[in-house]
Ligand SMILES: Cc1ncc(C[n+]2csc(CCOP(=O)(O)OP(=O)(O)O)c2C)c(N)n1
């Protein structure tokens with residue numbers, strides 16, 4: 064094969080990897096690559112308005128399709144702007160390939176214009192990164208980058224490409240011929256561990272399945288297997304924020320989300336169970352609450368593709384390292400071959416006990432005729448959109464937790480939210496990325512007034528590419544979640560949590576060339592939502608909600624699963640001094 | 647609040663003090679890490695330790711297989727058993743890492759460190775320093791009328807002991823390599 068420039072090699076390698084969309088922003092150090100992008104039609108480039116927007120859009124694209132997201136940024140500020148999105152993707156295990164321009168190799172280290180130590184800066188926020196110093200290595204490095212980003216526990220990677228490497232020529236190495244390196248994580252679980260898990264499962268009297276984002280990352284087959292496991296064992300199931308949709312919210316055994324703002328039934332079941340099957344989740348502090356009081360009497364099985372997740376926070380009795388899909392398949396196989404046993408009588412009693420907790424109706428709230436309650440807004444949004452081909456993204460804050468509580472997710476890959484990093488400003492660009500991948504779907508970003516402002520420039524991207532994303536702003540004119548903590552923890556001293564000088568969101572929409580809708584009355588809400596859905600184009604909906612509503616139930620930091628605060632509890636002294644040091 | 651009056655800590659194990667007291671015991675482990683000798687690999691390993699708050703008691707690194715472009719890093723680290731497990735698991739996630747071995751648990755091993763010590767002085771102190779150097783089988787690699795440079799090889803403890811002896815005798819400078827370690831036998 065004849066030689067081609069490094070810039071052309073980048074495009075060839077992306078095509079070879081099946082990439083159809085790149086989210087990016089040009090600059091001096093990536094001009095040759097942009098020139099090549101210009102001269103072809105197979106890869107679509109989406110010009111964002113800020114490189115952070117590109118990373119979150121790529122995350123939305125990745126999480127809603129199961130394919131890796133691709134980002135292209137220039138050197139220096141282009142690369143540093145990508146850092147938040149890379150960290151977000153690392154925390155939430157989202158496959159992402161960031162290609163960054165770099166000053167030419169002979170200028171590296173000279174404090175050249177727009178030089179940054181991109182490899183140094185992104186080392187702790189990537190699974191791996193590479194500086195390509197020779198055009199001959201470029202293709203193979205990009206192929207390896209895709210391999211690393213998508214195998215094992217997925218995550219972000221970065222390939223830093225100096226400008227002279229883009230100009231120089233070399234032979235192209237096709238994907239099939241590229242050396243993948245020795246990185247090859249184990250996907251099959253150890254059969255002895257699996258058998259041990261099945262034996263514990265058969266004896267369980269008070270079982271629970273606790274699933275997470277790993278199920279979704281493993282592919283739709285894993286969600287199917289999870290559903291089969293639940294249906295055939297009749298075990299109750301709860302999930303983390305990242306795992307919502309792997310098991311359908313309408314499913315009979317569904318307990319709702321667990322954790323800090325999880326349901327009463329899910330958290331109490333976690334605390335009182337005698338057998339816990341953790342499937343692709345990582346015992347994050349938002350899930351466990353106080354770790355020394357976490358589910359004290361259970362036999363714990365942990366399935367995870369990342370060996371470092373095992374025993375990191377909670378010691379488990381059986382660890383199975385492998386891909387969720389493979390492991391669930393083997394669990395079902397072994398369980399069936401041993402005669403499909405469960406302690407069904409005890410499990411029935413346990414489900415009845417859980418029913419008692421469910422009857423507490425922990426998500427109940429006092430509705431109002433005059434003010435839109437956030438919970439009501441989401442219930443109406445759910446009712447009016449659930450029959451659509453719908454994807455939801457969120458920002459970060461109370462609205463995010465209410466969305467997780469009040470929207471029902473029936474399928475995986477339908478709920479995109481920043482879980483591990485909690486990045487305000489994630490939702491709008493993520494919604495654009497989702498919409499680019501699913502042009503005909505209804506894509507809604509459930510946003511907060513403060514979060515929305517963090518990346519609102521991406522409305523320009525939505526308008527330019529006719530991405531009809533719906534920005535559903537739950538406007539409480541507050542940094543609501545922080546305000547809630549100040550109420551619980553800092554004597555109601557609301558330091559800097561009032562969103563003062565908010566823009567007029569309707570005019571803002573119009574300024575971008577989008578549609579703006581405002582609603583502040585419960586009786587107008589349905590019409591406003593329908594108008595939003597029916598509009599063929601991007602919409603900002605300014606939904607004015609109750610300003611001081613708190614998000615319950617809540618496990619105060621430093622407390623155990625069975626010490627939840629409910630909506631009508633007194634919150635005085637709810638968090639003690641040891642809890643207050645935690646975030 | 648608690649509609650069903652679930653007692654906290656009511657069960658046998660949930661006395662809310664489930665930590666195994668042994669977990670708090672600190673252990674020192676010697677880890678060897680086989681890595682691709684590529685740019686930045688040491689920064690990845692060290693960054694893992696600093697970013698996650700692990701200790702590095704000593705660190706050595708050098709290329710050990712020029713043809714295969716592999717280096718061997720030896721790290722001595724201290725932590726609770728759980729932390730040591732985490733360190734090994736986290737090291738295993740670094741892409742250019744081939745192998746992580748914990749010599750402290752994987753059977754008997756040998757550990758050696760080298761140090762250079764400069765001792766300045768005259769008269770009795772100088773004689774005493776030389777006498778002790780003989781006992782420790784230490785090499786003299788440089789000498790002037792007022793000073794010696796000693797080269798000592800051995801376990802870190804042996805080097806510590808010799809250093810302590812030299813201190814009152816005019817120790818002015820010390821350079822230590824950190825530990826290199828290897829499993830005994832063919833295991
Ligand atoms: C980038 C970033 N900065 C700060 C925070 C801390 N934080 C968490 S929630 C929140 C308030 C969010 O306000 P809003 O978007 O209006 O949502 P609400 O809680 O009011 O629903 C803040 C400041 C964060 N999560 N992300």
Ligand SMILES: [Mg+2]
Pocket residue numbers: 460511512513537538539540541542543
């Ligand atoms: Mg708000």
